[in-house]
Amino acid sequence: MSNQVLLETRGLSMDFPVKKGLFQRTVGKVRAVQEVDLTLGRGQTLGIVGESGSGKSTLARTIIRLLTPTSGQILLDGQDIGSLPPSRIDLSIRARMQMVFQDPYSSLNPRQRIYKILEEPLEVHQPFMNSGQRRTLVNEVLQTVGLDPDLGRRFPHQFSGGQRQRIAIARALTLNPDILIADEAVSSLDVSIQAQILGLFEKLQAERGLSYLFISHDLSVVRHISTQVLVMYLGRVMETAPRDTLFTGYRHPYTQALMSAVPRVPKEGVTVPPRILLKDDLPDPANPPEGCVFHTRCVYAQELCRKVRPKVTEIGPGHKIACHFPLEG
Amino acid sequence: MNTSLTPRLNLNLVLGFSLVGFLALLTLVSFVYLPYDVNEMNAAARYQGPSAGHWLGTDNFGRDILSRVMHGGRTAFLVGTLAVSIGLFFGTLVGGTAGYLGGWVDELFMRLMDGLLAFPGLITALIVIALVGPGTFNTAIAIGIMSVPAISRIARSGFLQYKTIDFVQAARTIGVPTWQIMFRHILPNVASSLVIAGSLTFGGAILTEASLSYLGLGVQLPDPSWGRMLREAQGYFTRNPWATLGPGIAITLMVLGFYLLGNGTRDALQQKESHL
């Protein structure tokens, strides 16, 4: 694996207007993603964790350009793809980034046969390809994800959740992308099926050198699959580090709280760290706290945290943190 | 877990289908067989009530009412089909585009539709007829235009609902052109609610056609129309009240039939979708 940078964001922000009243006047904005810097290396997996409202899904949809960022850059191989409107994005860029969604029931058109679903990307991107060539490619990709090509004649409702997720992955693969964005792609699956799909992701990465942006609320899953991890809270980056550094040497109080809240399967010889129960809930993202966005729930918060927002600073190789009072390393 | 597994008999659908089917059959038969020529007058047999020779009686010229009702079915189905087609086509185009694109397109299109809806339907139709003149086709066009706003609202809400669904988002990340997303991905999913709206509109269209023809502005001579037959029968109601019976019942059954058909289809689709 090389450390070549494939995808990078700089100061990426995404606001949604809050509209109210008879004339739908804009009365405020939800700052879903705020000044996010991230880097994804070729063949690597960047895991993005956060609770609902952390902005991780919006981040994914902004990077894949379903949304137009309010500010900041999205660099794909050094080229900024963040400024054009979504409908003007070049097909050659679309082909390089594909996405797998959380819910395999709503991500497949119930009125299309599987074959049709998988053929469409080819029709759009390779208009001169004949139907025989398309058939060969679709059959290949079905086999890649572990499905019998004969199943192409069926409709989505004839498949189980795990099989549907395989089909969704197959659709993302037909264009042979460099980057796959998985937005909670295994969250709705039963554990035994989740393991199958995680295995498929690992196999594809090994075979094709794919790079993943792997978004999940589940720290255990992220730990399992990522090379680098980014922790988000209320639209901002709290901490990012290489996988092993993050899980054994985290320095941010939010990462600590998140880690301690994960239910553990008891294992001999492992002592589970004491729980840090966070009080209250996530603040309203339309009205985020002043200073550090986490200070309202942080057990270590001090006066400075309420007033000044901490900058993201590098404290080790690939390890960055936004906190005035990092935990002891 | 899926638990409702016993399909219930859909009475609405069965009844609606039978009524519409019965009238459609009468209309089809009229192409090969009619008891009497529709315009054949018989001075000896004017103002007759129902009898073995004339099941629905005769009118002021001694014309056979059953034959005229059967023939009038052609007009009703023609006007209904044309009007519903126009309504569905433009309604889906306007509503679908407004719903999917949103923004100022949505504002503009839907305010236009609101404007059209502000006129009572019959007035809209009267204005159109005043502009283009009466006649079967013009009546159909007028009624079609009249039904565009209601259908466009249904199409808009359907497209609005589906534009944020994951498979549409997936198509966008692939780079599928907008029109293709609208017609290939969304339209088939919205089609069922549009078909229901079309069926309900059909009944309304026939009623409006009857009203327009009753006012003498719709279908013109010599085509028999149920609405105009009613109007004519009104003129000699005291001499032969039976003459209103045939066209009256035909209109009622037709409107009721399509109404039941629409509701029945909705029930059937809901039941089917809960099974998926």
Place this chain on the structure above:
Amino acid sequence: MKGKSLKITDLALWFNADRPNPIKAIDGLNLEIPAGTTLALVGESGCGKTMTGLSIIGLTPAAGEVVRGSITLGDHEVTAMSERELSKIRGTEVAMIFQEPMTSLNPLMTIGKQLTEAMEVQLGFSRSRANDRARDLLHLVGFANPRQTLGDYPHRLSGGMRQRVMIALALACEPSLLIADEPTTALDVTIQAQVLAVLRHAVTVTGISMLLITHDLAVVSNIADRVAVMYSGSVVENATTTQLFADPSHPYTRGLLAAIPTLDREIVPLRSIPGGVPDPAHLPVGCRFAPRCSQAFEPCGVSFPRATNVGTDHRVHCFLYPQESK
């Protein structure tokens, strides 16, 4: 308040029982919860765990029919009860909380009103007595300012707070058994930790019995005394929580544990269980897990394995262990 014991014997709940190929949601389920303890019922979607909860409270869908077996709560035989009798024990003997708390609360009534109404109707409490108890209950489930919460409407509360209100509501009429069906599945991990802590505290303080239904093996370790693993309509392994994690014995339980990514284990490729759960309308003959089991051998396809003791208070339905004669 004191918990009562629950005993389910050879329960079978079928859908379309009068037709060919009935859907066997539950078939041959045995379960026991000693008074005042918590049992976690763990399984994947479609294994019948929710239907088990609903059968205990008599709320299974109309198409479902208990074709055999019994459910005994204290001295009540639930399967023999009429709808009238059932509605009398709901809330007062057995209460249930669900995954989605929003749909279970009336959006137009204050929290206080919803809490006190049940007590006034079911227990005949006076307004002021019900109010006092409502305040105590909200305090029990971790509300710092119960007086204020009583006057709030559900939409003012977050998901975690609503689920805590649901716990208070379930406890309002002093039931002897609480059924919690995936109570934290819809919640974020930090909120899940809050709610689980509250649930555990409330159950300990009141001393009632609890059936915790969940798909997440990791959730049960901190809260349950015993764990029953369910697969395709029946329990395949039943043990104390400590025993189950120390010595998982059924191949399905082992498979599940190997499939869960954890924060503690070395990172190795996850072992997945091949295939999917069987169609409940066509359950395999013999052991229902056999078609997916790497250790299946001849007898597995013939008959359903009986319970075998593999340790103190640890029972497994599997032919890998010597079958005891009954």
